[in-house]
Amino acid sequence: MTLLTRRSFLKTGLATAGAACASQVPLPAAAQTKNDGELATLIDIRKCVGCEACVEACREVNAAKYPEPEKPFPKMYPSRVKVADWSGEDKREVRDRLTPYNWLFIQWATVVVDGEEQEISFPRRCMHCQNPPCADLCPWGAARKLKNGITLIHADICLGGRKCQVVCPWDIPQRQTGVGLYLDLLPSFAGNGVMYKCDRCYNRIAQGELPACIEQCPEEVQTIGPRSEIIAEAHRIANEEGAYIYGEKENGGTNTIYLSPVPFETLNRSVDKGPGKPHFAPVEDQMAHADNMAKAMLIAPFAGLAAGVSRVIRAARRADEPPEDNHEA
Amino acid sequence: MKPNAPKRYPKPYIEQKVIKPVYLVLLFMMGLTGFGQMPIFKRYYIADIPGLEWTGKFYVTHYLHYLGAIVLFVLFAYVIVTYFGLFRRSHALSKAAYVRIFLLAAIVVTGIFRTLKNLPNVVFSPNFTMFNDISHLAFMMLLMVSGIVFSITKSGWLVPRAFRQTAPRND
Numbered sequence: 001m002t003l004l005t006r007r008s009f010l011k012t013g014l015a016t017a018g019a020a021c022a023s024q025v026p027l028p029a030a031a032q033t034k035n036d037g038e039l040a041t042l043i044d045i046r047k048c049v050g051c052e053a054c055v056e057a058c059r060e061v062n063a064a065k066y067p068e069p070e071k072p073f074p075k076m077y078p079s080r081v082k083v084a085d086w087s088g089e090d091k092r093e094v095r096d097r098l099t100p101y102n103w104l105f106i107q108w109a110t111v112v113v114d115g116e117e118q119e120i121s122f123p124r125r126c127m128h129c130q131n132p133p134c135a136d137l138c139p140w141g142a143a144r145k146l147k148n149g150i151t152l153i154h155a156d157i158c159l160g161g162r163k164c165q166v167v168c169p170w171d172i173p174q175r176q177t178g179v180g181l182y183l184d185l186l187p188s189f190a191g192n193g194v195m196y197k198c199d200r201c202y203n204r205i206a207q208g209e210l211p212a213c214i215e216q217c218p219e220e221v222q223t224i225g226p227r228s229e230i231i232a233e234a235h236r237i238a239n240e241e242g243a244y245i246y247g248e249k250e251n252g253g254t255n256t257i258y259l260s261p262v263p264f265e266t267l268n269r270s271v272d273k274g275p276g277k278p279h280f281a282p283v284e285d286q287m288a289h290a291d292n293m294a295k296a297m298l299i300a301p302f303a304g305l306a307a308g309v310s311r312v313i314r315a316a317r318r319a320d321e322p323p324e325d326n327h328e329a
Numbered sequence: 330m331k332p333n334a335p336k337r338y339p340k341p342y343i344e345q346k347v348i349k350p351v352y353l354v355l356l357f358m359m360g361l362t363g364f365g366q367m368p369i370f371k372r373y374y375i376a377d378i379p380g381l382e383w384t385g386k387f388y389v390t391h392y393l394h395y396l397g398a399i400v401l402f403v404l405f406a407y408v409i410v411t412y413f414g415l416f417r418r419s420h421a422l423s424k425a426a427y428v429r430i431f432l433l434a435a436i437v438v439t440g441i442f443r444t445l446k447n448l449p450n451v452v453f454s455p456n457f458t459m460f461n462d463i464s465h466l467a468f469m470m471l472l473m474v475s476g477i478v479f480s481i482t483k484s485g486w487l488v489p490r491a492f493r494q495t496a497p498r499n500d
Contacts, residue, residue, distance in 0.1 A: 080374075131448075144452075161368035162368060287447060
C-alpha cells in the first residue's frame, strides 16, 4: 500500500484532501460514495513507546488556538453552574488527561502480551466519528464535520454548553470558562465558555501538511490516509499479526482506527478512566435512531395522504346517502 | 339525493375534535423537545422536576423531536388533502391561517435541512448550518407568538364561505 507511509501520503493524497477541505461548499455530500474523501488515522499501539513527542507537538502547533480567558469570570446563575478553569499555570501543564490545553495525551495500560506482563502506551484524542453526535446535536453548528472526516469545534461560535461532551461516547471535548461568544450575550445566564478538542490539525492538512502528532512521532505510531485504505491495512495487519481493531465500527464508524496487541476489552479494563480519560469500551451507533427515523419521515406524508384520501372518499359517499344517515357530512 | 336538494358540504368535525387537539399537543411537545436541544433544562432545574428528568437527556429529546416530526408530517399531509378534498368549497383559509402556514412551512423546511445534516456523509457549510439552526428556532418562536396573538383575536384557520354554502340556487 503506497498511501500509508508518511512520505508517500504527503506526496499524493494530502494536498488534494487539503484543497477539498479548504473549499467547502454548502452542498450535501450525500451524492458522494460513502467514505469518499474521508481521511482516517491508524494508531498502532504496538509501536508506541510513550515518549509524549506527539503531545508536545500538539501543544506547540495548537498553542495559538488555546483559550486566553478573561478574568474575573462572570458570576453564573444559577449557582449550580460551575466554572471550568484550566488556564492557571499548573493546570495548563496537565498532560495525563484531555483538557482545553491538552488535546492529546498518552494513556497507559498494564496487560499480558504473549504470557508476559507489559506496560503499553497509546495516544488518546478525539476519534473523529463518521457521524459525530457532537456535530449533529450541537444546537448552533459550532461543532461540525468537514468532508475530509475531521470534526472540529469553532471556538468563535461555541457557547460552552457542554452538550457535545455529554453526547460524545468518549466525553472528549473539554470546557474552558471565560472565553468565547457567550461573554457578548448573556454571560451569567447562558453558555459557559468554549469547548476544546483535537481538530486533527485541520489547518495544517489544508496546507498539505501532516497533523503535528503524526509528523513528530519518532516511532511512526500513526499513519493517515483515505479511510477505506486505512481500514484495509488495519485488517491486513490484524489478520497477519493477530492484532485487534477499535474504531472501525464504534459509534457507527470513526476515522481513528486503533490496532492493539490485546483485545480492547482487556485494554479497557486496565486503562485509567474518568473525566478527560476516554475508555475503550464497545460503542453503539449513537445516531442510528436519527438515521432510521429520517427514513420514517419520508414515508410519513404518504401515510397522511392515504388517511386524508380515505376521509375524503368516505365523506363523499356519505354525501350521497339520505340526510338522516349522514351524521357528519 | 334529490336533484333540487340544497348542496350539502362536509363539516370539519373530525378535524376540530381530534386533529386539532392532537396538533396542539404535538406542537407543544415539539417546542419542548426543540428547546431541549439547548442545554438549558438541566441548568435551570426543569429536569429536576419529578417526571421531567427526560427533558435534560439530549438523546431522549432528540428522539422525541424526530418522532413528533413524523407524526406532524402525517398530520400535515392529512389536513392538506382533506382541506382541498372536502372543505375548500365551504371554507376559506383565514389570514391567520396563511401566517401559520408560512411559519409552519419555514419550520418544516429548516427542520428537513437539520435532519439531512444529521445523516452520515451529509456536510453543510458552517454558515448555512448556523443560519438554518437559528432560523428553525426563530420561526418556532414566531409561531408561538402568533399563536398567542391569534388566540386573543380568536382567529381560527377556516372561515366559512357562508353565502356560497347557504344561498339557494336560482336556476
